Amino acid sequence: MPFAPAPAAPRVLVVDDHRKIREPLAIYLRRHSFEVRTAEDAAGMWQLLKTQAFDVIVLDVLLPDGDGFELCNQLHRRSNTPVILLTARDAAADRIRGLDLGADDYITKPFEPRELVARLNSVLRRQGRTHAPLAPTSRTYGFAGWHFSTISAVLTREGCPPVQLSTAESRLLQVFLNHPNTLLPRERLIDLTAAADSDVSDRAIDRQVSRLRRKLAHDTEAVDLLRTIWGGGYLLAADVTPCVS
The missing domain is CATH 3.40.50.2300 (Response regulator)
Known part of the structure; x- marks a missing residue:
């Protein structure tokens, strides 16, 4: 879709x-x-x-x-x-x-x-604008053989058991999926992931990236999906196909 x-x-x-x-x-x-x-x-x-x-x-x-x-x-x-x-x-x-x-x-x-x-x-x-919290939208992404559902916060891949992400990991992955092949400095990641978390820091981002990287490490090729760019930040090295379900 x-x-x-x-x-x-x-x-x-x-x-x-x-x-x-x-x-x-x-x-x-x-x-x-x-x-x-x-x-x-x-x-x-x-x-x-x-x-x-x-x-x-x-x-x-x-x-x-x-x-x-x-x-x-x-x-x-x-x-x-x-x-x-x-x-x-x-x-x-x-x-x-x-x-x-x-x-x-x-x-x-x-x-x-x-x-x-x-x-x-x-x-x-x-000004003629209305603002109300949006109802949750179920969105799925396909990338590097993985499929990710934002509602369930579950990663799936053929031949692998489902991988459940925490709220923080899910939010971080969505940021990367919305900015594929783009270098994201830590400060930008903090800004984009702070919507529902008032305790986000450089160290917290590093820990979340490490945990997310381990969950994406299905094989040796997938280890490099989340790349650390020294002195720059992090980058999701994958093409992404989003859709709304």
């Missing part, structure tokens, strides 16, 4: 210079079916915006290299991308100023992440 891509998740850019706020927030939003990229300053934000489009930008007002209010004004003039301002200041004058400069919403630190999810959904609705 031909491959039918799932509807794209809303793309959110989180711009905040505090890593302890930025990274956990990104992980939380990924858990709620958003596709998230992050930037720690205005320069990083503009760099990402040169190459990618986003549905919503969550922008901290106090950045080391730019005033969030002025940045919001610039974003409003350059594009129609909605902006939610994120700030520690709760003065009515600041809220009014942000909204006057084109912000679509305003949220004050500290806040509950679920409040931001609600505000993101509200902004998306106003």
Whole structure:
């Protein structure tokens, strides 16, 4: 059956210079079916915006290299991308100023992440987009003699007993299967596998790759399916045939 891509998740850019706020927030939003990229300053934000489009930008007002209010004004003039301002200041004058400069919403630190999810959904609705968690889709992949089902997380191969993968191994394999013959640095793997796991690190990725490599090692040829590129990351050396069942 031909491959039918799932509807794209809303793309959110989180711009905040505090890593302890930025990274956990990104992980939380990924858990709620958003596709998230992050930037720690205005320069990083503009760099990402040169190459990618986003549905919503969550922008901290106090950045080391730019005033969030002025940045919001610039974003409003350059594009129609909605902006939610994120700030520690709760003065009515600041809220009014942000909204006057084109912000679509305003949220004050500290806040509950679920409040931001609600505000993101509200902004998306106003933009004519709906966002609800997608129902699980049973997808199968064929590669190097293996067949993999995302629903059961089971690897099958002719002449071999079924191989059950853990949740983390299944998620990691899906990333490789969606990016065959592509070098994936550890940082990229962390970003792509963090959707349902808040405790992903370089060491955790290395351990998961090692376990997955052992399960794929049906014969000497298969040992090299998951290749380590020293100083670069990992690569699945196989052609992949995806389909939706």
